[in-house]
Amino acid sequence: MxxxxxxxxxxxxxxxxxxxxxxxxxxxxxxxxxxxxxxxxxxxxxxxxxxxxxxxxxxxxxxxxxxxxxxxxxxxxxxxxxxxxxxxxxxxxxxxxxxxxxxxxxxxxxxxxxxxxxxxxxxxxxxxxxxxxxxxxxxVARPLVTVTDVVAEHRDRSAAAIGDLLERLGFPHRVLTPADPEAREIVEAAGSGAELPIVRTFTGRVLSAATAAAVTEAMYGGFDTIPEGVIADVAIVGAGPAGLAAAVYAASEGLATVVLERDAIGGQAGSSSMIRNYLGFPRGISGMRLAQRSRIQAGRFGARFFTGRPAIEVAPGPPHEVEHQHVHVAGAQLCARTVVIAAGVNYRRLDVPGVDDLVGAGVYYGAATSMARELQDRDVYVVGGGNSAGQAAVHLAKFAGAVTILVRRPSLAETMSDYLVREIEATPNIQVRTRTVVADGGGDGWLQWLRLENLDDGESTKTLADGLFCLLGADPDCSWLPDGVALDERGFVLTGRDVPREAWVDGQPPASLETTVPGIFAVGDVRAGSMKRVASASGEGASVLPLVHAHLARMRAREFGA
Missing domain, CATH: 3.40.50.2300 (Response regulator)
Structure with a gap:
């Protein structure tokens, strides 16, 4: 055959x-x-x-x-x-x-x-x-050649998170159960007492009780491998489009560049099934492909990536190296002359206990494109009215029997690009329910039902559901930044002329993408006033480099007494 x-x-x-x-x-x-x-x-x-x-x-x-x-x-x-x-x-x-x-x-x-x-x-x-x-x-297709194997029981939540990570990174992989003949060698390599899920990475390393963070750190190198005493010219926190663009330009211009990412390289944009309005890609490009190419490009220029742990602090160095910033992650630290904050944002939670208890078990925050194939002919719901939600719905509709978009606003046109609105209207198995929210949900270990509430009349309906994808807008997580970095009322980082006047130095605001702490810059979605688009984030990542060079030049001038 x-x-x-x-x-x-x-x-x-x-x-x-x-x-x-x-x-x-x-x-x-x-x-x-x-x-x-x-x-x-x-x-x-x-x-x-x-x-x-x-x-x-x-x-x-x-x-x-x-x-x-x-x-x-x-x-x-x-x-x-x-x-x-x-x-x-x-x-x-x-x-x-x-x-x-x-x-x-x-x-x-x-x-x-x-x-x-x-x-x-x-x-x-x-x-x-x-x-x-x-x-x-x-x-769509199942990979014929894989570079990573995951051994786990059916519907294991940790394995699902690992699969989503590998999908976003563009790593072909397969998921095996312990009963599969191909799994026996991997389980034996993990040793006695190993716990599922077990992962064998493309490097041959075998991880027991694996998590997504442990897998990505194993593939890209642990933070503990950063040589002691090394000082990077620029440490970029976050590897979404803004951070990747900054890495490409910094490394290509000869700066010692380190990128720290707590999750999958590519950020939220990396989970987009298809970005159709990014300059230079007339047929569109998936977020995974864009992130993959950018990662390879930055790496070829010499940028080093460390993933799997979040940044937890940025602090100035000891008095004798006051010009330097120390970026701390759990169990490790990095010294850098400048820091570019490109940490992006986190999807807002539904705060519906019955639903949030099932995260990873039919409920997902983000597009989770890896799950689309598993939802063949199923009933799927997408919460959110932005471009990410629209892209997820269109992708899911290729597999699911029915996709319903739930949005608080009266229409999608207020928050979604016109090309996506038209695509949704032209897709027969996508339905849009406006002024509707998820009020409750549940299932026996896996999502089985949702209760939806109409915001206009308060009427609620219970419906069967096999998958729920939440792309609700986003909030920044800047709690780890030093107190001297000014934030707006929503927690986004203030830069340039948006910085309060009392924080200006000698009557002058910081540079356009510089924060209130000299040598710390912010780009992309984490920055107050950003456009929240892939192209604008990439542009800011590129635009920050002249400011980084200027700061490094001032440091050299002070160091040599010029």
Whole structure:
């Protein structure tokens, strides 16, 4: 039996060119099937689904004998929601079709449209195909080659957290039960008395009673390995888009750069299933891929990452090194000449006891994209009205039978980007319930039901629920910062001219991204007045470097008496 994922080509006048291009590049790893015309394409897709064949992509010529690619691809989700959908446009038809294609892409009738190759080695065409297939492989397919193994009982909460971490980091992994034959070697390597979950990382290290924090620290190096006496030029606390951008620019400009992250590198943005409005990625990019590429980029310039423990204090060094800051994490510390706070924010809790008791057992704070595959044909709820909530709902809708977005406001348009609102409206198995909150919930060890309350009339309804994803807006956690760092009334870090005048020095405010403590800067979502967007956070991470250089130059001048 051929168990390769299927690429279904729905062809018209250019059938030979289309089939030749796909077979030349993808025939080893994918089963290439063809169908002539829209009706035949849908019939073949239905037959493949009935046979249990995974369909990775449906690519259709724009002009077919019985319709267009737009009409066909619009109908595909009712047959297979997870397949990537591509319109293939001959060059000679492009000018006439471009307006319709753009409108269809905005409506999310397709994932993308692209010109057919006009000759050999059309790498732009194949780059687009490879990106779409890569995203399908990450978000839909089970990995064939894994680099990390997790051994745990079914529905183990710690194992679920580890799986979510690995998913956000882009590490292919598999979850085994102790009864699986493949698990025996791993359990034996853990030694007698080992406790589940057991994790074998890509380095070969085996962890007993593993946690997400222990796994990430094992993969990226523990804080205890920081050489004693080392002073970094810049310590970046937080590895979301702002921290990663700061790391890339700092390391590329020759600064000794250390990044501290308590969770998964990528921050909350790393859990976004697809970011479609980030500059330079016309077909969109998942948060995981963006974080993965940024991490690799910073690492190649020399930035060092330490993960798994939160920063708990920033304090000035002893009198003889007063210019330095000491960043403390549990059980370790790092000395740095400057500190960039890029710690982001935390999702607000529901504060509904019956629900919060089930966190990790059907209830998740954040997108938890790793759980989407486990919710096939289930009833899922998403709480929140921001872009993260919208992206999570659209991704979950590819798997779940029904997705309901719960939002306090009268409409999504007040807090969500227009492109996402349109995508949600165009997704038939997503329902939006406005002015509605979760009042209660529960289940026997796993979420089974929710009670929803309408804020206008107070009416409550009890409903079955298999998953609840909470993306409720966020609050900063700045309790670990020194008292000298000024915060606004909501706890966000004040910088530049937003700093109270009484904290200005000689009538001058701090630099634009500098806090009230010289040498400590703040960028991204943790900073008061930030835009709370991936692109703006990245921009601030890059923009802080001239300020860091200026502070380091002043330190050198004082040190040498200049």
């Amino acid at each position: 051929d168990d390769r994922p299927v690429i279904l080509l729905v062809v018209g006048a250019h059938a030979d060119v289309v089939e030749q291009e796909f077979r030349a590049r993808y025939d080893r790893d994918y089963r290439i099937e063809t169908a002539a015309g829209a009706d035949a394409g849908l019939d073949r897709a239905r037959a493949l689904v009935a046979d249990g064949a995974p369909i990775a992509m449906i690519a259709a010529e724009q002009l077919l004998a019985d319709g267009t690619a737009i009409e066909l691809l619009r109908s595909v989700p009712s047959v297979v929601a997870t397949a990537r959908r591509v319109a293939l446009v001959p060059f000679e038809d492009f000018a006439d079709a471009i307006d319709d294609l753009r409108a269809a892409a905005l409506r999310r009738d397709m994932d993308t449209f692209i010109l057919l190759p006009r000759g050999p080695r059309d790498e732009e065409f194949h780059t687009a195909m490879a990106e779409l297939l890569s995203e399908w492989g990450w978000s």
